Amino acid sequence: MAPLQYQKPPQLPPTFTATPQSLLDDTKRLIDRSRGVQDSIVKDVTAEKATFENAILPVAYDDNKMAIEAHIISFYQAVSTDQKLRDASTDAEKLLDDFSIESGMREDVFKLVNAVLEKQDKLKPESQRLLEKDHKSYIRNGLGIPAGPKRDRFKDIKKRLSEISILFQKNLNEEAGGLWFTPQELEGVPDDLVSSLKKGEGEHEGKLWLTFKYPDLFPTQKYAKSADTRKKLFVENENKCNQNVPLFREAVVLRDEAARLLGYNNHAEFKIEDKMAKLPKTVDDFLGDLRTRLAPGGEQEIAKLLELKKQDLKERGISDGSESHYFLWDHRYYDRLMLEKDFSLDQQKIAEFFPLSTTIGGMLKIFEELFGLVFVEITGSDRDALAKSGKGSDIVWHEDVQIFSVWDDKDEGEGFVGYLYLDLFPRNGKYGHAANFNLQPGYIDENGKRRYPATALVCNFSKPTPKKPSLLKHDEVVTLFHELGHGIHDLVSRTIYSRFHGTNTVRDFVEAPSQMLENWCWTPSQLRSLSHHYSYLSPEYAAAYQASSGESEKPSERIPDELITSIINTKHINDALFNLRQLHFGMFDMAVHEPASHAAIEDMDVTELFNKLRHDISQLDGPEALDKKGDWSWGNGQATFGHLIGGYDAGYYGYLSSQVYSTDMFYTIFKANPMNGAEGRRYRHTVLEKGGSREEMSLLEDFLGRSPSTEAFYQELGISN
Structure with a gap:
């Protein structure tokens, strides 16, 4: 109650x-x-x-x-x-x-x-x-556009682009593919996952069904010893929505035509005009400079990872010629192996200290302290009381969903803020990534009364089992914190019009508030406060932990200092490759939306561009390295890339450019004292509360007391001049 x-x-x-x-x-x-x-x-x-x-x-x-x-x-x-x-x-x-x-x-x-x-x-x-x-x-x-055939054509294009966007995302949401593997092919994959997989019958007797959902996909790519298994999974995942291939191509061609009808040189010029960057050249220069700075680090990281791969294959007696290549399906595996061998980073061990339920509770406490909020979970009879029908199930869309009422604390006036929903586990037909959805915006109605927002966090973390709760790897903790950051932005916004509520800002700023909050996941004191070993959650979990670990004594309740140190020490390991991956997405986005002419986009081989650009930027080999013809048509990653159809077109660079702002804010205001409540509240009222109701640059300048700088961003990446 x-x-x-x-x-x-x-x-x-x-x-x-x-x-x-x-x-x-x-x-x-x-x-x-x-x-x-x-x-x-x-x-x-x-x-x-x-x-x-x-x-x-x-x-x-x-x-x-x-x-x-x-x-x-x-x-x-x-x-x-x-x-x-x-x-x-x-x-x-x-x-x-x-x-x-x-x-x-x-x-x-x-x-x-x-x-x-x-x-x-x-x-x-x-x-x-x-x-x-x-x-x-x-x-x-x-x-x-003057009334007539050209304007009619523009309207037809807009309608078709809407159809494409809806169908593209529907195909991704409805995707239910996977692969059958034998237990031998899944050697090395954590037992918790393997034991949960659907068992085959008939022609698939003795095999296990592995889906392309994140809780199946990522652990298998990280832990499967068989390169053939990882390769097969990687390539098939890139081809899981090939019905989207023609839709993607049609979208970029139509966008270019529409932009030219409006008098722009291309779609990027049209889209970026209203963003903080203003001009495609600003974006191209930023991405180009970042590529130049990151490329040497990427080459060095690949060299070290390739040495690790050669050593690993030698120890396992494998000599198949692959030791001279560092493949796309190698990276998650050897990145993980390097962290374990060189930095004693055991992600499975770390995950034991981050049960989903207590981690969320810890995050909400951080937000309470920083922003002056109170989160109250609505359960049982309280749910029934808030439902018009008296049935609490009516105010959620699935039994797994948690709902919180959010309030200002005493210092902030104890007023109501809004509703927060958490929908955290995968299921068929559900959105397949992690995102925050505004359900109802806030605004002032025609009678001068405030309408309060409702916002939902939709993720795909592993479901709990009788032996273990849902446990988060550290990168999943970061993801959760990031998406909750969008949720907080949505909740505390106080605008007159719904048009400007919450995250309705320009795309090259919208990620900055959430990216800034990710820093709390790399702060020792906050990692400690978020942690809670799952064996302390119940006697059943304690017994299961003892049985599976073989340990006679319980571990510490909070994560030990040595594990925290190993996490912090690995923050920038293989960082260049991670950012080069983001750079590939950003530069591909610009390439398809900034063609030299309309004929150029009509003639463009989008699949070849996606795969070749990825290789050129990241230097990771794909199946084309094994093909004497250098065939780039082996996968269609753009067909699984919902961002570029769902609003980030000519805007994906924002994930990188907004890091300039987020890093500057953290270094300048919070790095010395991340839990400074006075600054947290100032940030809430100066930046988050305003939503998109003011120019984003002016919000930043008000908060920082100056124009934003790239210095902290490049310093954090270790590539400052």
């Missing part, structure tokens, strides 16, 4: 009781209402009489109401176990996207927006930003 003051939030959580039919009915209702609002404005308001209050605000208020329902309607396709519900969610999103395109190209509404802008009435800063963003979005949506 929650403490009394937390039992009755001022806003009920959303319900998740939709049916396939209700999703479509609700979507049509939302569209009809929104179209009615726009029709009414055009009917009642002339350009001469248009003001922010009568021409802009009604649409903004309707956008707020639309988001409260539309985000959840689209969310079902990422998390529902019901195929029909997922399909209906996909169909509903298509309707919403089509309506968004229609609305964004209404010339009659645009004339009123343009009239309001030209009057230059004095507005509050966030309202002025809304007006300017709205005005520019109409132009970017095609109203800068």
Whole structure:
């Protein structure tokens, strides 16, 4: 039972009781209402009489109401176990996207927006930003193109790109492939995983089914001794969604055509114009400089890893000619082996100290202390009390989901903040990566009342078993902290309009707040406070640990100093190769969105570009190294790359460029004292609270007291001048 003051939030959580039919009915209702609002404005308001209050605000208020329902309607396709519900969610999103395109190209509404802008009435800063963003979005949506065949073509392209995006992500979510392996082929893979795999029957008798889901894929790539097993798994994983290959190619071709119709030289120029970088050249120069600085380190790391591989193969009596190559499917295996041999980093041992449940609890305590928050898990009768139906199951979409009410602490005024959901385990049809989804944004409604946000963390960690809880490797702890960082950004944002709420910032800034919080996962005191050996969770787990480990005495409850030291010491081991991997994604993204001409993108072999660019940048060999013809068509990694279809197009560089800002913030403000609550609260109110309601650079400058610098970023990577 929650403490009394937390039992009755001022806003009920959303319900998740939709049916396939209700999703479509609700979507049509939302569209009809929104179209009615726009029709009414055009009917009642002339350009001469248009003001922010009568021409802009009604649409903004309707956008707020639309988001409260539309985000959840689209969310079902990422998390529902019901195929029909997922399909209906996909169909509903298509309707919403089509309506968004229609609305964004209404010339009659645009004339009123343009009239309001030209009057230059004095507005509050966030309202002025809304007006300017709205005005520019109409132009970017095609109203800068004269009415006629070209504008019609632009509209058709927008609709097709929406279809491609929805289908591409649906294919990824629905992907249910895998491979059959014998136990011998999985030698070295942790017993916990192997014992949990589905056992084959009939023609697959004696084999085990390994999926491409992260809890299966990554441990096998890290631990399987057989290079053939790792290679087979790697290549098949790159080809798991080949139905997306033509969709990806069509998307980049259509984006280029649309950008040229708008008068831009390419899609990158169109997209980056509104980001912090402003120009593709700024991005290209940044990525090029980073590549130059990282390349020597990458070569040195490969040389050391290749020596380790040669030694390993020699010790195992393997002489198959592969010792002269360092392959893509070698890297996770030998990276792990190097950390174990040279740095005594035993990820399996470390994971014992990070059970998912206690790690989350520890993270939430850190956020409480830093940002002045209180997290209260809603369970049992409290769930029933908050559900309109009296059934607590109605306020979550799956039995595994945890829900928290979030409040300000006493110093922050004890007000309600919003709802946080955690959906942490894989299942069929679920979104396959780790991400934060806004379910309902916050805003101020037309009566001046605050609407509170709801946000969901969706991940794919290993499920608990009777012998072990879900245990997190250190990199998974970092991932969890990162995504929770997006969730906190979403929760504490306090904007007037939902348009600017939370993580609705430019793409080359949005990752910075979460990346900054990753630093807490490399701080000894915080690692210690997050840790809690799983054998202390229950007598059953204690007995299981004793039986599996053969240890007669219990381990320490908190992670020992020597393990913390081994984690910290490995932070930058093979760091150049990690960042070169990110660089490959960023430079591939720019290459397909910055062609010299439209003919160039039409003629581009996207698969060859993806694989060849990866080799050229990272220097890791793929199957092409074994092919005398140098065939680059062995895999289609771009078809599994949801980011470039889901909003990071001509923006993936943001994962690297935002590290400049995140590292600068951490080094300048938090490195000396990561748990400085005064600075944490200042960060909350200066940066996170503002969402996208102000220029992101001005937020950074306010927080840092100066313009951001690249010095800390390059220093952290060990490549400063």
